Amino acid sequence: MKAVRCSNAQLEFVDLPTPIPASGQLLLEVLRCGICGSDLHARQHCDEVADVMAATGYDGFMRADQQVVFGHEICGEVLDHGPRTRKAPRTGTRVVSLPLLRRGAEVHAVGLSESAPGGYAEQMIVEQSLTLPVPNGLSVEAAALTEPMAVAWHAVRRGQVRKRDVAIVIGCGPIGLAVVCMLKARGVRTVIASDYSAGRRALATRCGADIVVDPAQDSPYAAAGGHGHLEKAPDALGLAVSTVEKLYRARLPWWHVWRAADAVGAATPNHPVVFECVGVPGVIDSIIAGAPLFSRVVVVGVCMGTDSIRPAMAINKEIDLRFVLGYTPMEFRDTLHMIADGKVDVSPLITGTVGLGGVANAFDALADPARHAKILIDPKSPQQEV
Incomplete structure (x- = not known):
């Protein structure tokens, strides 16, 4: 399969073996994958991030000398199921997935670890339990922005x-x-x-x-x-004193009034x-x-x-x-449905699309804040410029 791989801050357009899903995993055809700011940072600063992650207990974050397929903002179509895996969602179903992948007892960040290749590729593997069908005929472009x-x-x-x-x-x-x-x-x-x-x-x-x-x-x-x-510290001090003075002149036990106001969030x-x-x-x-x-x-x-x-x-x-870091599985699921139900319009964010051959050009284009917000990758597209 075709993919884009990063090593030593260089993006390479390469041929890789088709990944094989394990039990409880799905093989997806990648329909769209967003280029994230985390990808831009990881290309240049992954060793710094890896050091921080290791200090917090996760030593699987990518290193500069490793070969990593980026991409964690994905929408794909189910191609196959791993062995002893329930056949759901069915083959052909369009899905999104939380970007976490099991490798034995370990869990890795998809697209930011050598152990969990991401969506800058024609196919990728996701966890079945973390996969959600795309609802309401939502476009693959909008669905890819769920993450x-x-x-x-x-x-x-x-x-x-x-x-x-x-x-x-x-x-x-x-x-x-x-x-x-x-x-x-x-x-x-x-x-x-x-x-x-x-x-x-x-x-x-x-x-x-x-x-x-x-x-x-x-x-x-x-x-x-x-x-x-x-705006200024004296404003807060003056407010506290004047409030007590007003209550005192009204012959009210200001501490009771203040405590009641605090109980309903009105004292701040x-x-x-x-x-x-x-x-x-x-x-x-x-x-x-x-x-x-x-x-x-x-x-x-x-x-x-x-x-x-x-x-x-x-x-x-x-x-x-x-x-803040990331989101919960429930927040991910709720976000997908907010987009699908029309409560959130993500279309203004999408400013370009490229094929795998145009990923390096897209990284360069994203350095100009006046030109682009979110560029999506369509692995089937021949587009190389945005």
Whole structure:
């Protein structure tokens, strides 16, 4: 079969043996596979990531000198079932799958491990138990975006964003755009998107952002003005004192009133939920410095290098900092059905398609933020340019 393999940061168009599914696994014909930012990072920085993963207990992440077939955002068609495997989904069924693969007692990340080749190929293997049929006649292009949209859905859920909250998305690359889509699917009324690229700001508008900001000209936090956010430490101190003073003058036991307000979540001042979707050193600290007091910051972007923050700044503003990774199987399944039911429109994210022979060109094209968001691979296509 034809495939694209990465070794020592070089992408090679190669012939490989057709993979053979084991018991409990399926062989798929790859219909579409998304090129993920993780693939771009892994090509250049896989050894750094592998060191971090090994420190957390997983030593199967790819190394630069290994030969790895990327691709974990896939939609495929069932070609065959492994031995002693229930014949479901049936041959010919279009499916998506969580990108995890068993090899004996170990579980590996599909497309990011030498032990689990991914979807930059004509065929690939997936776990039957993690495979879901594509519902409602959903297009293979939209279905292939289930995985990155599930990452965004997990981030939104981890952010505990309420409909009345202001959500601020910093960075409108593919994952930032996906977060915008999922915030609107959740019903969040005010979504602010910030990016230096005019093209990406336009895509954010198409994805449903209510306000788009060029951070070279305006502050995304200033765009959230009028929602009762506290900007400076004296504002919080003044609010606490004035609240007690008002209750004291009214001859009310302020501690009882405060405790009742706290029980229903009314004692904490309004604050935005900020999604960091850039993954570049310095961005987290800049968000901590610029965001209003009590902001919740959800870090979705993957920073490949060492970064630093000023803890005293975060402490004085009481910033809530959260990091996210992946999604749960339920979130993956729910995301697929949200797309299929029309609750999420992923079409603005898809900006190009190439065949396997055009993958290297697609990687180069994705370096230009003004041109592309998500490029899909169609293994049957002769297309080499995007």
